């Protein structure tokens with residue numbers, strides 16, 4: 462997602478991301494997953510404000526301008542579901 466510099470911090474990113482989430486729901490997607498650069502405070506803030514959760518950091522995930530760069534992985538579950546014992550990862554998060 463990219464908002465023109467002179468239109469940032471006016472709510473455009475929030476509107477675009479909300480529309481994208483609605484499109485994903487309409488298509489029946491269960492979750493959205495994204496990767497952001499750790500230094501991208503604006504992007505990460507936008508995703509957090511829209512309910513995306515940080516999963517962790519992939520170290521040296523790719524090369525940018527000749528240097529290995531990390532990415533922050535984030536997710537948002539679009540529909541809730543009843544968890545079963547088999548898929549409950551909360552024990553691992555403690």
Ligand SMILES: CC(C)(COP(=O)(O)OP(=O)(O)OC[C@H]1O[C@@H](n2cnc3c(N)ncnc32)[C@H](O)[C@@H]1OP(=O)(O)O)[C@@H](O)C(=O)NCCC(=O)NCCS
Nearest residue numbers: 462463464469470471472473474475497503504506507510
């Ligand atoms: C990241 C980007 C898409 C955000 O779009 P935007 O239109 O400026 O964001 P909005 O005005 O809709 O703000 C959405 C929320 O994020 C927060 N936010 C946005 N930019 C922020 C910043 N630099 N620092 C802190 N919070 C920020 C706002 O406070 C807002 O929270 P709120 O809904 O509680 O008011 C825009 O800055 C951009 O195009 N950046 C360059 C491209 C880029 O980095 N894309 C993301 C790649 S991962």
